[in-house]
Amino acid sequence: xxxxxxxxxxxxxxxxxxxxxxxxxxxxxxxxxxxxxxxxxxxxxxxxxxxxxxxxxxxxxxxxxxxxxxxxxxxxxxxxxxxxxxxxxxxxxxxxxxxxxxxxxxxxxxxxxxxxxxxxxxxxxxxxxxxxxxxxxxxxxxxxxxxxxxxxxxxxxxxxxxxxxxxxxxxxx
Amino acid sequence: xxxxxxxxxxxxxxxxxxxxxxxxxxxxxxxxxxxxxxxxxxxxxxxxxxxxxxxxxxxxxxxxxxxxxxxxxxxxxxxxxxxxxxxxxxxxxxxxxxxxxxxxxxxxxxxxxxxxxxxxxxxxxxxxxxxxxxxxxxxxxxxxxxxxxxxxxxxxxxxxxxxxxxxxxxxxxxxxxxxxxxxxxxxxxxxxxxxxxxxxxxxxxxxxxxxxxxxxxxxxxxxxxxxxxxxxxxxxxxxxxxxxxxxxxxxxxxxxxxxxxxxxxxxxxxxxxxxxxxxxxxxxxxxxxxxxxxxxxxxxxxxxxxxxxxxxxxxxxxxxxxxxxxxxxxxxxxxxxxxxxxxxxxxxxxxxxxxxxxxxxxxxxxxxxxxxxxxxxxxxxxxxxxxxxxxxxxxxxxxxxxxxx
Numbered sequence: 001x002x003x004x005x006x007x008x009x010x011x012x013x014x015x016x017x018x019x020x021x022x023x024x025x026x027x028x029x030x031x032x033x034x035x036x037x038x039x040x041x042x043x044x045x046x047x048x049x050x051x052x053x054x055x056x057x058x059x060x061x062x063x064x065x066x067x068x069x070x071x072x073x074x075x076x077x078x079x080x081x082x083x084x085x086x087x088x089x090x091x092x093x094x095x096x097x098x099x100x101x102x103x104x105x106x107x108x109x110x111x112x113x114x115x116x117x118x119x120x121x122x123x124x125x126x127x128x129x130x131x132x133x134x135x136x137x138x139x140x141x142x143x144x145x146x147x148x149x150x151x152x153x154x155x156x157x158x159x160x161x162x163x164x165x166x167x168x169x170x171x172x173x
Numbered sequence: 174x175x176x177x178x179x180x181x182x183x184x185x186x187x188x189x190x191x192x193x194x195x196x197x198x199x200x201x202x203x204x205x206x207x208x209x210x211x212x213x214x215x216x217x218x219x220x221x222x223x224x225x226x227x228x229x230x231x232x233x234x235x236x237x238x239x240x241x242x243x244x245x246x247x248x249x250x251x252x253x254x255x256x257x258x259x260x261x262x263x264x265x266x267x268x269x270x271x272x273x274x275x276x277x278x279x280x281x282x283x284x285x286x287x288x289x290x291x292x293x294x295x296x297x298x299x300x301x302x303x304x305x306x307x308x309x310x311x312x313x314x315x316x317x318x319x320x321x322x323x324x325x326x327x328x329x330x331x332x333x334x335x336x337x338x339x340x341x342x343x344x345x346x347x348x349x350x351x352x353x354x355x356x357x358x359x360x361x362x363x364x365x366x367x368x369x370x371x372x373x374x375x376x377x378x379x380x381x382x383x384x385x386x387x388x389x390x391x392x393x394x395x396x397x398x399x400x401x402x403x404x405x406x407x408x409x410x411x412x413x414x415x416x417x418x419x420x421x422x423x424x425x426x427x428x429x430x431x432x433x434x435x436x437x438x439x440x441x442x443x444x445x446x447x448x449x450x451x452x453x454x455x456x457x458x459x460x461x462x463x464x465x466x467x468x469x470x471x472x473x474x475x476x477x478x479x480x481x482x483x484x485x486x487x488x489x490x491x492x493x494x495x496x497x498x499x500x501x502x503x504x505x506x507x508x509x510x511x512x513x514x515x516x517x518x519x520x521x522x523x524x525x526x527x528x529x530x531x532x533x534x535x536x537x538x539x540x541x542x543x544x545x546x547x548x549x550x551x552x553x554x555x556x557x558x559x560x561x562x563x564x565x566x567x568x569x570x571x572x573x574x575x576x577x578x
Contacts, residue, residue: 027269027511056396059512059523059540078512078525078540082396082410085417089512110399113548121233136226136577145234152238 003084005030008052015045022091031089039075039092040102046079046088047107054079054088057104060114062122064147072096075124077104094124103129121146191219194559198227202563204301205573209550209562216558221551225544229577236537240502241267242341242480244537249335251541252575255294255518256336257286257326262515265420266524267341268473270509275473278466279343280422281459285356286329286338287421287515288452288459292363293322294518295403295445295452298570302442303374305564306383311370318363325359328352342479343472353460360457367453371446381439388553388565389437398552399545402520404569407444408436414516425462426455438568445570477504502532512540519543519570541575 005025012020012032020042022033034042046054059078066072071093080087094101103126104111115126116135123144126132134141143150197208206227212219232247239247248259261283268275275283296319300312323333329352330338330345339345374380390400395408405412413430415423431447433440472479480499481492498504508530514523520542529535546569553569554562 026509029512031510057399058514058521059525059538061525061538063527063536076525078523082412082417087512089510108399109394109397110545110548113544114399117544136229138226145231150234152234 003051003081003086008088011049011052016042029087029089033091033093036092036094036101040104042090043077043104043107052081053083054081056080056082057108057110058087060104060111060118062118062124064122066148070095073099073122073124075101075118099123099125100127102127105129190214202305204567205571207566207571207573213559218554218557218559218562221554223547223550225547226577228573232578233537233539236534238533240532241506242499246335246337249337250574251539251578252518252572253334254297254572255290256334257290257338258515258517259522260336260338261287261421262513262517262522262524264339264341265515266511266513266526269513270507270511270526270528271478273342273473273475273478275343276470277422278463278470279472281462282344282348282471283339283421284423284426285456285459288455289322289325291452291518292449293319295449298567299442299445301567302438302564305567306380308374308380311373314366314370318359318366321355321359321362325352325355328355340472340479342475347469347471356456356460360453364453367449375443384438384442384564387438387557387561388568389435390549390553391436395436398549400549401542402517403444403448404441404520404546406430407433407440409434414514414521418514420515426458428455438564441568506530506532517542519572520546539578541578543571543575547571547576
């Protein structure tokens, strides 16, 4: 394997300098973050470069970090180089008030539904997306359910009337 | 062309030459809850739009409140035609996060189960392609052997469709001699049936006419659309996670990756058939390798993550403590972030896991292969006949459970 993580890191810092941040390697996969207005430039560079050739978008999703003020949402791209069999993870942070991020649909057709899914669950507004509407949830939904402010039901709660759920209480027909 | 423009003309307008046809969500020809709104001109499809999400169950959200071992049953319900692969993929992800090394025997047992699952997945898919083109008999021949495979799962873990097979660190119990007998029986009987199936279909003139050139895709477009698995290989790209990033000791096995050329339904069919032969050969190799290994090893020695035996819990203090810690989700989980792919029945099934050290994942995302490649469907069937659209859908091996997560 000739394409090493160090070399990718070096090429990225040569091209984008200080913009590339949070460079780390976890479980052998290079991971870095870039400012959100550079996301397409970074991906285009990784796509076009003759040595890097990251031409497969494996996965696109988002993560919500409610405690990181100003960068609550992270859009995560997983890119893959088929020739060298190298993967990398690339993140773009955006604030929750202004969730605009450029769409990757011009580069990858597969980003279309993945971005719709990310919009559906996290409310990331992909600028330039041809058809940005909800995909798995109902169209009438007004909130973004995968955000952390919507906890699942607390399993220790006691205020629920068990009788209504067929557990315990009086059994009558 | 990124998004297909849906042609909308007012009702009763004189230019209106096309009709809208709602195929699905519960049409018998779609084999699952898929809705396709087709704009058809006679019997030709002018454009189409797919609606997904009918059985969305919010697994990613549910996983954020569950301890790691309770997420396995959620993965069952993704691609339910090959749920053991999903289970193993999840266990392997957690093991990688925790740095657990599994013994070779566990790896080989897992390989056997995963390849069996791949065979059951492919035989359903190829059988259904036959059904949709009017050949019911192939499907009926093969269905019997899925039953045999399910009996093997049943012998190992007690369940058949949603298997929840294995645990983090290995298997919940050792394979019984009966399980090995059943695997041997499968290995002996299935090749004959598969051969018969191939004789019936592969060079069948009617079948070839119905599938060749239907729903083709070039390698470039397939990669751009995020195709993986047999569908990508049918288009001529030899990408297979088992070879590219071997897991569970796949590097010890000798097998080839079948590829096609045109990426049409016929090539997808042939690639899946060829993969079944490869899977059979892998299972055979694994069975041979198992003979040289101690027969009582079926899990890694990780007491903090692997549930102790019940009899030990009642008699040994240590086992009781670990049992309690695991059940209550008190075992130490390291913080970390990883993406772990396995070769699922219909493509690269990935688990993107972020752990913050808590008892359940901070975030878990499933990369579901079908969800990603289904968006190419509109392009594949554009200009095709309505009946071709049905074959095209089944040959893509779309599984509603995986599509909607």
